[in-house]
Amino acid sequence: MVTNDFTDLPMKIKLPEPEASGLSRIEELLANRRSVRKYAEKGLPEEVISRFLWAAQGISSGEGLRTCPSAGALYPLEIHAVMGEGNGLEPGIYRYVAEEHALTQEIPGDMREKLAGAALSQPMVSKAPVSLAISAVYPRMTGKYGKRGIRYANMEAGHAAQNIYLLGVELGIGTCAIGAFEDDDVKKVLKLPANEEPLYILPLGYI
Numbered sequence: 001m002v003t004n005d006f007t008d009l010p011m012k013i014k015l016p017e018p019e020a021s022g023l024s025r026i027e028e029l030l031a032n033r034r035s036v037r038k039y040a041e042k043g044l045p046e047e048v049i050s051r052f053l054w055a056a057q058g059i060s061s062g063e064g065l066r067t068c069p070s071a072g073a074l075y076p077l078e079i080h081a082v083m084g085e086g087n088g089l090e091p092g093i094y095r096y097v098a099e100e101h102a103l104t105q106e107i108p109g110d111m112r113e114k115l116a117g118a119a120l121s122q123p124m125v126s127k128a129p130v131s132l133a134i135s136a137v138y139p140r141m142t143g144k145y146g147k148r149g150i151r152y153a154n155m156e157a158g159h160a161a162q163n164i165y166l167l168g169v170e171l172g173i174g175t176c177a178i179g180a181f182e183d184d185d186v187k188k189v190l191k192l193p194a195n196e197e198p199l200y201i202l203p204l205g206y207i
Contacts (some may be wrong), residue, residue, distance in 0.1 A: 024073040029169045036174025039205020043129045046088030048171060052204060054077060055097045055163040056132060068159040071152035076161060079181060080133040080190050084112045087129050093190060111189060118185035119178055119201055128203030133190060134160055135198045157199045164202050174207045184202070 022094025038160050056079050057166055060067050066075060079096040082104060093107040115133070116126035133155050161177050169173050178201040186198040 026166075029166045032169050034164050034174075035176040036168075036205075036207055037124045037176050039124070039128050039174060039203070040207065042206045043084075043086030044088065044173070044204060044206075048173070049081065049088060049130060050101070051171070052132065052164055052167060052173075053081065054101065054131075055167045056143055056160045057096060057098045057135070058101060059098055064099075067163055068156055070156050071141060071149070072144055074140050074144065075156075076136045076138060076149075076153040077156055078135045078137065078196060079160070080106075080135065080188075082111055082115055082131040082133060084110050084129050107191060113199070114189045115186070117182035118189050122178060122180070124176055124203045124205075125178065125201060128205040130205075131201055131203040132164060133186070133198060134200040134202070135190070135192060135196045138198050139195055154199065161200055161202060164204075168204065173204055175202045175204050177202055 055067055057075070059065070067074060068077075071074070075098070079098075081089075081094040081096065082174055083091050085091055085095065088109070089103070090105070091110040092105045094103040094104055094105050112126045112128070112131065113196050116122060117133060118172055119125045136153040136157060138153055139151050141153045143149070145152060164175055165177070167173075179199070181198070181201060183198055186192075186201070187196075190198065191199065
């Protein structure tokens, strides 16, 4: 429907209302997406952790393309899973290897309290059974795109976080995208190399 009550104003076009159910599951997931900061005291099974990692950066084509759009298909992101007690995997910090859909343990032991301390003591980081930390290796992008590659990497992190959110709605698992943390402290907890910068922490837990 087109309305324009005043001829000197820009034309306004009223769009059809979005369908939050019935036509497509994605609209329903988008309508129900919310940040969740409190979680049940229940761990995440290994198969659920696997699904979140694939949603964030998994390979989804025979050509090696992934679940998130990436400028030049350069994929600057790294995903780290910070595991506490009671999950399908041993406590520790793991790095996701997208090419193999596998995890490598880099740091043993429950590091959630230390990660929470680096994130301004936000309690959902210490309470969530698992947190996914998204970091970027900017040189993978800046080598081709210069300084603008930093923007492209940050955009990709947003795509990955939204994938995590939407899968969480599907599974009844909440998350909250955290950007408030001390970068150097997070790097120390995760033992990131000098060229890798932390961007997001996403705690995960059943609602």
